[in-house]
Structures are given as C-alpha cells and as structure tokens.
Amino acid sequence: SQTIHQWPATLVQPVGSPLSLECTVEGTSNPNLYWYRQAAGRGLQLLFYSIGIDQISSEVPQNLSASRPQDRQFILSSKKLLLSDSGFYLCAWSTSGRKNQPQHFGDGTRLSIL
Amino acid sequence: AQSVTQLGSHVSVSEGALVLLRCNYSSSVPPYLFWYVQYPNQGLQLLLKYTTGATLVKGINGFEAEFKKSETSFHLTKPSAHMSDAAEYLCAAQGAQKLVFGQGTRLTINP
Numbered sequence: 001s002q003t004i005h006q007w008p009a010t011l012v013q014p015v016g017s018p019l020s021l022e023c024t025v026e027g028t029s030n031p032n033l034y035w036y037r038q039a040a041g042r043g044l045q046l047l048f049y050s051i052g053i054d055q056i057s058s059e060v061p062q063n064l065s066a067s068r069p070q071d072r073q074f075i076l077s078s079k080k081l082l083l084s085d086s087g088f089y090l091c092a093w094s095t096s097g098r099k100n101q102p103q104h105f106g107d108g109t110r111l112s113i114l
Numbered sequence: 115a116q117s118v119t120q121l122g123s124h125v126s127v128s129e130g131a132l133v134l135l136r137c138n139y140s141s142s143v144p145p146y147l148f149w150y151v152q153y154p155n156q157g158l159q160l161l162l163k164y165t166t167g168a169t170l171v172k173g174i175n176g177f178e179a180e181f182k183k184s185e186t187s188f189h190l191t192k193p194s195a196h197m198s199d200a201a202e203y204l205c206a207a208q209g210a211q212k213l214v215f216g217q218g219t220r221l222t223i224n225p
Contacts, residue, residue, distance in 0.1 A: 006157075
C-alpha cells in the first residue's frame with residue numbers, strides 16, 4: 001500500500017533562517033505531488049504541485065520554493081523565513097494521469113516563526 | 115474555473131443528532147467531488163468521493179453524501195453524531211490540474 005511521510009512534525013525557526021521540509025511517498029511511482037499551507041482563518045492554500053521530476057508549478061508568488069530531486073521526494077524550502085511563513089504545511093500525492101483519484105495527505109508540519 | 119462553497123464555517127449539533135454539512139460547486143463539466151476530514155494538527159483524511167455512477171456515496175465513519183447535479187451540491191450527512199466526529203470538514207472538487215477546496219466547516223458536537 002502507499003504511504004506518505006512528512007517531517008518534521010513541528011518546527012520553530014527564527015525570522016531570516018532557512019527552511020527545508022521533506023516529503024516522501026512510498027508504494028507508487030510517478031505520483032503527482034503537492035505542497036499546501038493552512039494559515040489560521042485562511043483555509044487550505046496550494047503552494048506548489050509537480051507532475052514529474054523537475055516539473056514544478058508555483059501557484060502563488062512567495063518566499064518559498066519547491067524541488068523534486070527524486071520521483072517520490074518533494075522538498076519545500078526557503079532561504080530566509082518571514083513571520084508570514086508561519087502555518088501548517090501539508091504534503092499530498094495523487095495518482096498521475098487520473099483526475100478522478102483523490103489526493104492523499106501527510107500528517108503535516110507545524111511551522112512557527114519567532 | 116472551478117469553485118467550491120461551503121455554507122457555514124461553524125456547525126454545532128447535539129450528540130445523536132443529524133449532521134448536515136453543505137457544499138456547492140460551480141462547474142461546466144461533471145465534477146469529481148471529495149469530502150475530507152481534518153482533526154487538530156493532523157493531515158486530511160478522505161471521507162468519500164464521487165466520480166461517476168451512483169449519486170449517493172457512502173464513506174467511512176458512517177458519513178454519506180449525495181451528488182445533485184441540478185442543485186450543483188454535494189452535501190455531507192450522518193444520521194447520528196458522535197463526539198468523535200468533532201473536526202474540520204473540507205469539500206473539494208477536481209479542477210484542471212489540482213483540487214479546489216472550500217473554506218471548511220468546523221463541526222462541534224454538544225454532549
């Protein structure tokens with residue numbers, strides 16, 4: 001069966017520090033991969049999605065970037081964190097090429113910026 | 115473009131009462147629709163999905179949803195609420211490359 005792992009579960013970082021959140025999927029190949037952010041009172045915001053290695057789309061201009069160095073690995077990064085980057089970050093995957101398949105989510109990372 | 119509206123950001127029901135969470139979508143093509151549940155500080159868990167076929171879809175934890183094309187709705191129901199149902203519920207519709215989510219409804223269960 002397929003599983004998705006996301007870490008760390010919680011992270012406290014100072015303003016201006018770098019960020020790296022990692023997400024890996026097991027049990028499937030060539031998945032679509034997604035990064036979301038949930039900020040208080042703002043719902044679920046799609047940040048990036050990827051349909052393959054080195055194929056990443058950014059949904060909103062921001063202080064973050066994403067990379068997909070391997071088929072089942074998706075990394076969210078920042079060179080310098082802002083206070084506004086605080087939130088709950090979720091990684092998700094779905095089966096590629098099939099629109100009727102749901103997305104499956106990791107357990108999330110709670111990021112607090114001080 | 116696809117959009118999803120969840121009526122009521124907060125819904126409160128008594129334990130044992132009917133749960134009804136509303137979701138409307140806008141689309142010019144038949145949609146693929148999903149309901150997710152999110153417990154505090156956890157990821158989203160798929161409750162149920164509608165793709166094609168039967169319009170009444172049964173999911174986990176006793177929830178079900180009915181796809182009504184004429185009303186562009188996909189409301190989530192459960193006959194009898196349990197305390198463990200307290201959570202955030204998100205409705206989503208499949209767009210061109212991604213899911214479009216509603217703003218979510220927080221369900222509170224009163225003892």
